[in-house]
Amino acid sequence: MATHTPKNMAERKYQKIYASDPLAEANPDMQEKVGQLEKYIMKNCLWQFNSRGWDRRKQNAGILGKTTLLLCDEPVDVSTRQEKCYWVDAVCLDRAYRERFSWIKALAKDDIKALMKLLHARMDWLTIDGSLNVELTVVNY
Amino acid sequence: MPYHEFECSKVIPERKKHAVIKGPGDNATKALPLGYLNTIPGSISERGCAYCGAKHVIGTPMKDVIHISHGPVGCTYDTWQTKRYISDNDNFQLKYTFATDVKEKHIVFGAEKLLKQNIKEAFKAFPEIKRMTIYQTCATALIGDDIEAIAQEVMDELPEVDIFVCNSPGFAGPSQSGGHHKINIAWINQKVGTLEPEITSDYVINYVGEYNIQGDQEVMQDFFKRMGIQVLSTFTGNGKYDDLRCMHRAHLNVLECARSAEYICDELRERYGIPRLDIDGFGFKALGDSLRKIGLFFGIEDRAEAIIAEETARWQPELDWYKARLQGKKVCLWPGGSKLWHWANAIQEEMGVKVVSVYTKFGHQGDMEKGVARCGEGALAIDDPNELEGLEALEMLKPDVIFTGKRPGEMAKKVNVPYLNAHAYHNGPYKGFEGWVRFARDIYNAVYSPIHKLSLIDISKDEISTEQRFQTRRMLSDTNLPGDVTDSTELREYTGTYDPIADLRKKTYPGFPRAEAGAVEVIAE
Numbered sequence: 281m282a283t284h285t286p287k288n289m290a291e292r293k294y295q296k297i298y299a300s301d302p303l304a305e306a307n308p309d310m311q312e313k314v315g316q317l318e319k320y321i322m323k324n325c326l327w328q329f330n331s332r333g334w335d336r337r338k339q340n341a342g343i344l345g346k347t348t349l350l351l352c353d354e355p356v357d358v359s360t361r362q363e364k365c366y367w368v369d370a371v372c373l374d375r376a377y378r379e380r381f382s383w384i385k386a387l388a389k390d391d392i393k394a395l396m397k398l399l400h401a402r403m404d405w406l407t408i409d410g411s412l413n414v415e416l417t418v419v420n421y
Numbered sequence: 422m423p424y425h426e427f428e429c430s431k432v433i434p435e436r437k438k439h440a441v442i443k444g445p446g447d448n449a450t451k452a453l454p455l456g457y458l459n460t461i462p463g464s465i466s467e468r469g470c471a472y473c474g475a476k477h478v479i480g481t482p483m484k485d486v487i488h489i490s491h492g493p494v495g496c497t498y499d500t501w502q503t504k505r506y507i508s509d510n511d512n513f514q515l516k517y518t519f520a521t522d523v524k525e526k527h528i529v530f531g532a533e534k535l536l537k538q539n540i541k542e543a544f545k546a547f548p549e550i551k552r553m554t555i556y557q558t559c560a561t562a563l564i565g566d567d568i569e570a571i572a573q574e575v576m577d578e579l580p581e582v583d584i585f586v587c588n589s590p591g592f593a594g595p596s597q598s599g600g601h602h603k604i605n606i607a608w609i610n611q612k613v614g615t616l617e618p619e620i621t622s623d624y625v626i627n628y629v630g631e632y633n634i635q636g637d638q639e640v641m642q643d644f645f646k647r648m649g650i651q652v653l654s655t656f657t658g659n660g661k662y663d664d665l666r667c668m669h670r671a672h673l674n675v676l677e678c679a680r681s682a683e684y685i686c687d688e689l690r691e692r693y694g695i696p697r698l699d700i701d702g703f704g705f706k707a708l709g710d711s712l713r714k715i716g717l718f719f720g721i722e723d724r725a726e727a728i729i730a731e732e733t734a735r736w737q738p739e740l741d742w743y744k745a746r747l748q749g750k751k752v753c754l755w756p757g758g759s760k761l762w763h764w765a766n767a768i769q770e771e772m773g774v775k776v777v778s779v780y781t782k783f784g785h786q787g788d789m790e791k792g793v794a795r796c797g798e799g800a801l802a803i804d805d806p807n808e809l810e811g812l813e814a815l816e817m818l819k820p821d822v823i824f825t826g827k828r829p830g831e832m833a834k835k836v837n838v839p840y841l842n843a844h845a846y847h848n849g850p851y852k853g854f855e856g857w858v859r860f861a862r863d864i865y866n867a868v869y870s871p872i873h874k875l876s877l878i879d880i881s882k883d884e885i886s887t888e889q890r891f892q893t894r895r896m897l898s899d900t901n902l903p904g905d906v907t908d909s910t911e912l913r914e915y916t917g918t919y920d921p922i923a924d925l926r927k928k929t930y931p932g933f934p935r936a937e938a939g940a941v942e943v944i945a946e
Contacts (some may be wrong), residue, residue, distance in 0.1 A: 284688065322794040323766045323795055329679075330683075330687075331787050361696050362694070363694035364718055365673070368717040368718045371714075372710055372713065372717075406447070410450035412449060415787060421556075421606075421688055
């Protein structure tokens with residue numbers, strides 16, 4: 281029987297990054313914009329809800345990181361299957377954001393990066409650090 | 422935390438943390454019921470057991486396999502033929518089920534000899550079948566029968582056969598979900614990587630967490646074939662045992678029901694570097710996005726777009742016919758696990774109904790995170806409800822229709838709430854563009870059918886009106902619709918066939934030339 285011993289046990293015992301909602305101290309305009317982007321993800325996407333916290337961390341970073349690059353028309357790494365898998369979700373998110381939120385196309389690159397950084401922090405808070413889901417810290421699948 | 426305490430459960434105070442009402446701005450950091458815990462004593466749960474979850478949900482949809490329960494015959498009866506996971510080999514796995522029929526004397530003296538005899542008899546009775554799954558039950562687990570050893574003995578004696586052993590007795594978890602977990606991990610540990618497949622396409626997927634309820638898998642497989650994608654295996658609906666031994670060779674795992682099958686996807690990602698892509702086969706937008714993503718992954722998005730355009734043009738006018746007539750209808754979305762989040766947003770956006778409650782019998786908190794996120798404010802989310810809570814919720818919410826399983830469905834019918842079977846469907850398949858219209862049609866008929874009003878009449882004593890002898894669609898659902906809807910020449914009701922799967926099975930597909938060696942993009946694993 282091919283049993284398996286995980287090699288990434290340290291990663292699985294992850295530490296929390298955020299102790300409180302990082303969106304709470306943003307200005308109202310930023311809160312409104314991040315709220316729109318967050319709502320689209322929560323209603324239409326599934327990638328943010330892998331079952332374990334360490335995977336959610338990677339999913340959020342991989343997909344929102346690539347979405348940021350796409351929104352800024354910058355090149356994206358698709359050199360491995362996993363990177364490519366993040367990229368396909370990022371492409372769909374990039375397209376949806378441009379189509380639904382016309383204001384995003386008017387932002388400068390630095391503003392997009394700041395906005396997406398806050399969205400990323402907010403998603404980490406909602407799905408990992410602030411989530412009430414007690415199974416996120418289980419170290420096995 | 423906006424917990425909701427049912428009046429009927431005040432005597433079971435632990436139940437309070439298993440229900441929440443989503444308030445304005447609430448999310449998983451504020452409103453999330455407990456989940457995947459042992460059922461609280463005193464609460465009569467509607468859950469199944471871990472044996473049932475392993476065998477009935479995941480194991481048995483494999484189509485070319487003798488499925489044996491090692492235990493009393495009642496365990497087998499309770500997992501046989503209660504779900505419509507059909508197959509294209511004349512439904513072998515539905516027609517035949519096997520039990521070792523353990524009795525008191527076997528509990529006293531052991532049942533291993535009985536098991537071996539049963540295995541050999543079954544293979545002899547069906548000589549064309551060379552694959553078998555064996556399921557542990559509570560009784561044989563407690564007496565310590567070594568099923569693996571017996572299976573190995575038989576495989577040594579009959580080298581042409583292969584046997585999978587699933588050690589998931591009924592008590593091995595809080596609910597059927599414990600069995601889903603055990604069989605996922607057992608399959609990858611025992612069987613994945615033990616056979617090498619023939620690769621026939623440049624684009625190879627495992628389709629995971631799909632059980633071919635009334636043909637769902639065959640609908641989705643049609644889309645994949647039209648895109649030139651090889652479905653190496655389906656875990657497990659309409660799936661072949663040997664295909665599932667080859668899962669390690671896919672390029673991508675396409676995951677549908679994360680509740681029952683994310684474990685094997687996560688393990689395949691970690692052990693073999695195969696990425697996990699979560700998809701939704703329900704709903705026009707979600708399905709379109711899903712096909713698009715798979716197309717993007719393989720660099721064949723144009724093939725996905727062609728299918729989306731063709732299917733949308735064919736079926737959108739029919740979906741919109743029902744949407745116009747279902748506006749604002751209140752729905753209790755009370756399935757087992759994954760459909761609470763697969764359906765919650767799509768039925769509101771694309772059918773116009775309002776989800777007033779979601780519940781799950783065996784879901785985890787992760788399922789409720791998705792479900793609560795996808796339903797609106799005011800929705801009541803319940804984990805592992807008991808029957809009295811269900812009745813109280815129906816009285817409080819007064820839904821127009823409920824989507825659930827047979828047990829709560831019967832209860833809903835008694836209080837005159839129309840019920841659709843969320844697990845086995847009424848007139849499925851419900852996946853695919855056409856399937857989504859079939860679901861809308863079933864909802865429409867559930868909401869508007871005059872049978873529900875008639876069922877309230879006691880014909881032994883109530884007065885029966887003789888003035889209104891019939892009711893038509895126009896009287897039932899169209900009276901308040903605007904003229905541009907009722908007079909539309911574009912919108913139309915469902916025009917598909919009774920059995921769309923029969924035609925799919927006769928279908929042939931165009932060949933897609935494979936790239937020359939070296940021409941395909943090299944991607945590190």
